[in-house]
Amino acid sequence: MAARPRRRIIAILIAIVITSAALAVISTFAVSRLLQEQAPFLPYGELRVGVDTSYFPFAMLNDGEFSGIDAEIAQALAEQLGTSLRFVPLGFDGLYDALYTDQVDALISAIIPNPARRDRVNYSEPYFNAGLVLIAPDQSPIASMNDIAGRQLALAFGSTAQGEANRWLRRIPLFDILPYERPNYALDALRIGDSDAALVDQVSARLYQREHPDWKTRLSEVTVVPYAIATRADRGRLSAAIDAALEEMQTNGTLSAIFSRYL
Amino acid sequence: MMSGMTSHLQQIGSRLFGFWRWYLRAIVLIICFGALVPAAPRAMLQAPQTVTTVQPQLCVHSRLIDEVDEWKIQRSLELVREMGADTIVEFFPWAYIEASEDHYEWGQVDRIVRHATNQGIRIIARMGLVPSWARPQSSSFTTLNTLDESHYEDFAEFVADFAARYAGQIDQLIIWNEPNLAFEWGYQQVSAEQYGRLLQAVYPRAHAANPNVEIIAAGLAPTLEPATSPAGLNDILYLQALYESGAANYFDALAIHTYGFTHPALETPAFERLNFRRAELLHDIMLEYGNSNIPVYITEMGWNDSDRWAYAVSPSERIAYTLDAYQLAANSWDWVDKMCTWVLRYPAPTFSYPDHFTLLDTEFQPQPLYFALQAFGRGETMNEALWLPAPDGE
Numbered sequence: 297m298a299a300r301p302r303r304r305i306i307a308i309l310i311a312i313v314i315t316s317a318a319l320a321v322i323s324t325f326a327v328s329r330l331l332q333e334q335a336p337f338l339p340y341g342e343l344r345v346g347v348d349t350s351y352f353p354f355a356m357l358n359d360g361e362f363s364g365i366d367a368e369i370a371q372a373l374a375e376q377l378g379t380s381l382r383f384v385p386l387g388f389d390g391l392y393d394a395l396y397t398d399q400v401d402a403l404i405s406a407i408i409p410n411p412a413r414r415d416r417v418n419y420s421e422p423y424f425n426a427g428l429v430l431i432a433p434d435q436s437p438i439a440s441m442n443d444i445a446g447r448q449l450a451l452a453f454g455s456t457a458q459g460e461a462n463r464w465l466r467r468i469p470l471f472d473i474l475p476y477e478r479p480n481y482a483l484d485a486l487r488i489g490d491s492d493a494a495l496v497d498q499v500s501a502r503l504y505q506r507e508h509p510d511w512k513t514r515l516s517e518v519t520v521v522p523y524a525i526a527t528r529a530d531r532g533r534l535s536a537a538i539d540a541a542l543e544e545m546q547t548n549g550t551l552s553a554i555f556s557r558y559l
Numbered sequence: 560m561m562s563g564m565t566s567h568l569q570q571i572g573s574r575l576f577g578f579w580r581w582y583l584r585a586i587v588l589i590i591c592f593g594a595l596v597p598a599a600p601r602a603m604l605q606a607p608q609t610v611t612t613v614q615p616q617l618c619v620h621s622r623l624i625d626e627v628d629e630w631k632i633q634r635s636l637e638l639v640r641e642m643g644a645d646t647i648v649e650f651f652p653w654a655y656i657e658a659s660e661d662h663y664e665w666g667q668v669d670r671i672v673r674h675a676t677n678q679g680i681r682i683i684a685r686m687g688l689v690p691s692w693a694r695p696q697s698s699s700f701t702t703l704n705t706l707d708e709s710h711y712e713d714f715a716e717f718v719a720d721f722a723a724r725y726a727g728q729i730d731q732l733i734i735w736n737e738p739n740l741a742f743e744w745g746y747q748q749v750s751a752e753q754y755g756r757l758l759q760a761v762y763p764r765a766h767a768a769n770p771n772v773e774i775i776a777a778g779l780a781p782t783l784e785p786a787t788s789p790a791g792l793n794d795i796l797y798l799q800a801l802y803e804s805g806a807a808n809y810f811d812a813l814a815i816h817t818y819g820f821t822h823p824a825l826e827t828p829a830f831e832r833l834n835f836r837r838a839e840l841l842h843d844i845m846l847e848y849g850n851s852n853i854p855v856y857i858t859e860m861g862w863n864d865s866d867r868w869a870y871a872v873s874p875s876e877r878i879a880y881t882l883d884a885y886q887l888a889a890n891s892w893d894w895v896d897k898m899c900t901w902v903l904r905y906p907a908p909t910f911s912y913p914d915h916f917t918l919l920d921t922e923f924q925p926q927p928l929y930f931a932l933q934a935f936g937r938g939e940t941m942n943e944a945l946w947l948p949a950p951d952g953e
Binding site: 351393 | 700701702703704705740741742745746866867868869870873874875908909910911912913914920922924925926927945946947949950951
């Protein structure tokens with residue numbers, strides 16, 4: 297008979313422990329949110345943007361002048377946020393450490409969101425998809441990778457396109473891969489009729505089309521490689537403001553105008 | 560009143576106890592289902608292998624430490640052996656192995672050593688990355704490269720423990736990486752003198768732990784940054800400063816990083832130019848300070864064949880320049896013990912130009928340079944074309 301009250305007491309104690317643990321987790325989360333909301337928006341009174349200036353056409357540095365898609369997005373963003381802009385040129389390897397050590401407020405440098413960094417980094421909504429695209433002549437029946445079966449596909453040897461094509465070889469009936477040294481050669485092959493379609497990354501495709509404006513093609517996205525803006529996870533207000541500014545830039549055509557100048 | 564309340568509490572307790580039993584049953588059920596999930600496959604060791612090569616300097620820098628799947632470690636090392644390289648440089652981060660002070664997690668290192676030994680491959684270990692407990696607690700703005708002098712002895716202890724555990728298996732230890740770059744130095748002002756003191760802390764303890772250990776001074780980043788730059792310091796000036804600080808007593812060998820960027824392998828070196836033969840200028844500094852008798856390991860070298868990186872070349876140029884570089888080293892650089900291409904493979908793609916430094920993509924698909932180096936290691940010329948000729952009109 298004495299065992300039942302003891303069990304009940306144990307059950308009550310366990311319930312108290314579980315409830316306390318849940319409350320502790322909730323309060324920690326709430327405090328963390330509160331601290332984020334109270335963190336300074338731009339603690340240095342300007343938007344400091346880390347950028348690797350060696351990656352065409354996203355960021356370049358010539359004679360002290362920053363240019364490129366990411367450089368222009370940073371400029372437009374600073375205007376949207378009503379603040380001045382300072383570029384901090386960095387190497388690719390040093391981008392995130394510069395963010396962690398508060399050398400910069402944001403990274404705008406063809407950054408691909410990395411789930412493993414989300415404990416310290418917020419990523420904006422993507423502003424570009426740099427993934428692979430399938431290109432075919434505009435009158436071609438090829439509208440997706442499913443239509444490649446039995447046809448020829450040009451691509452750059454050893455590129456991500458080859459890996460993707462190898463995966464498709466396991467899904468659909470056989471097709472011929474035409475490997476070239478560079479994406480541009482694969483696109484040349486398609487343009488002059490040596491191939492039925494080409495699989496290259498979005499940037500290569502769009503740069504090539506700028507050089508051949510009369511060439512009519514159809515593009516379909518095959519993979520998604522999103523570019524986004526990275527900020528510190530403890531600066532939630534800045535992250536939210538950047539998302540809002542990007543949305544505004546999308547709506548008012550600023551983003552598409554920037555991309556059309558380079559791609 | 561009291562009895563009513565007691566009865567009420569008893570009812571609550573009774574219900575909670577009911578929940579508690581269900582809670583226990585749920586845990587038992589989860590454990591049972593967990594037992595049904597197959598364990599991650601272990602990579603079985605093959606019969607011991609040896610590397611066959613006619614190019615003893617051939618070496619590659621790997622990135623195995625972040626591999627989750629053991630079979631990928633094994634496959635990577637098989638491909639190193641099949642390429643004809645008998646040595647890898649591999650990174651062993653302090654932060655991974657001693658994440659809590661005095662608690663070591665050697666499992667991943669053991670796996671890498673086991674498979675490398677099985678493939679007949681020697682490992683040169685690169686040591687670095689600071690665990691959070693050894694980083695300054697006063698600031699939240701630290702990186703994995705932030706190591707202040709008060710923790711040099713902790714790092715030295717870790718290196719000594721590593722040296723003792725792997726004595727006879729890993730006897731060459733590179734201390735840190737590119738300390739002439741601010742970001743590799745925790746975004747602090749770089750200092751050859753400070754780095755010299757780090758070597759001084761490590762050297763005696765590592766040698767006490769393993770008398771055959773070779774402490775290798777870190778490869779410096781090829782850079783032209785002047786002394787006033789917050790980003791880093793010119794590698795030649797840094798090496799001079801390191802010798803001036805008396806650090807030569809605290810390393811047994813020197814690592815060199817030398818990249819070709821957009822220049823051919825045989826281009827003449829110059830103080831104000833970053834090219835492959837810049838290694839000769841660093842070697843000249845060694846001679847100047849009377850340190851010519853120690854081994855030199857080129858632990859990073861190579862070219863990048865990204866389409867859009869400002870410092871890249873074409874895939875065919877990458878092959879030609881890399882082979883020229885190895886041939887030059889074989890013919891004329893007898894002071895170079897090993898020359899390691901950066902990099903074998905990344906565990907995950909960066910989706911940016913660093914992917915174009917690799918010899919294998921993340922799915923183990925060999926890049927053109929892999930085949931070229933494999934032929935070179937076999938003393939053959941690669942005759943088979945890997946790609947179609949550029950279409951007419953180019």
